[in-house]
Amino acid sequence: MEYFMGNVMSEFQTQIDRYFRVKLLHEAAQAAINMKCSESLLFGKMTLLHYRMFGGEDSGIYKAAAAVEMMILALDIIDDIQDEDHADMPWCQMPKEIALNLALGFLSLSQEVLMDSDMPDEHARSIAALFNNQLLAAINGQTLDLLNEMETEEDYLIMVRQKSAALLVCACMTGVILATGSADQRVAEYAEEIGIAAQIKNDYRDLLNWEGKNDFIRRKRTLPLLFLLAEIGENDRWIAEYFAGGLEPEDVLHRFAEFGEAVERTGTQLYTSVRMRSHYYRFLDVINRMELDSKWRDLIIEAAM
Incomplete structure (x- = not known):
C-alpha cells in the first residue's frame, strides 16, 4: 500500500501527457490531478485492497486503480459544475466549457487505461461493462439528486444507491474481477x-x-x-x-x-x-x-x- 499514491499519480501523469495535447487543457488536467492526489483516493484504494484480498498479485492493479479514480474525477467535475458548489476546486475556476471537456477527457481516459492494461481480455471486457453499468446508474442517481424531489427516506435511499453507492461498488468489484475473473x-x-x-x-x-x-x-x-x-x-x-x-x-x-x-x-x-x-x-x-x-x-x- 505504501506505493499506491506514487503509482497512481504516475499513471495519471503519463496519461495526461499523452492525450491532453492542447496547452490549456493539459494545464487544467494537471491542476485537477494535483487536487485529486491531495485527497484520500478512497475508490482506487478500495480497488487495490479488494484485488489483494482476493489473491491478486500483479502490479498492473495500479493502472486499474488509476482508471477508477479517473472516472470518479470526471464525475466529481461534472457534479460540481451542475451543483455550482465547491468553488475552490480548480475546475470551478475555469470556463465551464473547458471544465466539461476536461471531465469528458478523464471519462474517456478511464476506459482507455483499462483497455491498455495487461489484464486478460475477458477481464477487461467484464470491467468495462461494469464501469458502464455503474456509470449509468450514477447518472440516474445524479439526475434524481438534481431534481431534488425526494419526499421520503426510501426516495433518498434510491437516489444514493444509484449515485454514491454504485460508484463504490464499481471500485471494489473492479479489484475482485481482476483477481478472480468474476464478480x-x-x-x-x-x-x-x-x-x-x-x-x-x-x-x-x-x-x-x-x-x-x-x-x-x-x-x-x-x-x-x-x-x-x-x-x-x-x-x-x-x-x-x-x-x-x-x-x-x-x-x-x-x-x-x-x-x-x-x-x-x-x-x-x-x-x-x-x-x-x-x-x-x-x-x-x-x-x-x-x-x-x-x-x-x-x-x-x-x-x-
Whole structure:
C-alpha cells in the first residue's frame, strides 16, 4: 500500500501527457490531478485492497486503480459544475466549457487505461461493462439528486444507491474481477452499505457547515433535512418556511445558532447517527461472514470508517 499514491499519480501523469495535447487543457488536467492526489483516493484504494484480498498479485492493479479514480474525477467535475458548489476546486475556476471537456477527457481516459492494461481480455471486457453499468446508474442517481424531489427516506435511499453507492461498488468489484475473473455479490452488497453510510455522514456534515456548502441554504433534500422538517415545532417554522421558498437566504443566514439548536432539539443528530450506523453494521455483518484473510478484511474495515 505504501506505493499506491506514487503509482497512481504516475499513471495519471503519463496519461495526461499523452492525450491532453492542447496547452490549456493539459494545464487544467494537471491542476485537477494535483487536487485529486491531495485527497484520500478512497475508490482506487478500495480497488487495490479488494484485488489483494482476493489473491491478486500483479502490479498492473495500479493502472486499474488509476482508471477508477479517473472516472470518479470526471464525475466529481461534472457534479460540481451542475451543483455550482465547491468553488475552490480548480475546475470551478475555469470556463465551464473547458471544465466539461476536461471531465469528458478523464471519462474517456478511464476506459482507455483499462483497455491498455495487461489484464486478460475477458477481464477487461467484464470491467468495462461494469464501469458502464455503474456509470449509468450514477447518472440516474445524479439526475434524481438534481431534481431534488425526494419526499421520503426510501426516495433518498434510491437516489444514493444509484449515485454514491454504485460508484463504490464499481471500485471494489473492479479489484475482485481482476483477481478472480468474476464478480462477488457479497462485495457488491457490503460496498453499497458503505456508500450509503458515507453519504448520510456527508449530508449531516453539510447540514451544519454554514461556512461553505450548506444543504439547508441550498434547499437540498437530504435524509437529515427530511427528518428535521418532519420533526420541527412551532418555534422553528421559519425553517420550513425557508425550505418552501417563503424566505430568502439573507433572512436566515444569521440564524445559524437557532438552526443548530433545532437540529439538536429534534433529535436529527441522533437519527442520522443511527441510520448511518445501521448501514455500517450491515457492511460489517456481511464482511465478517466471508472467509477472508483477516489482514485485508481489517484494512477494508478501516478504510470504510
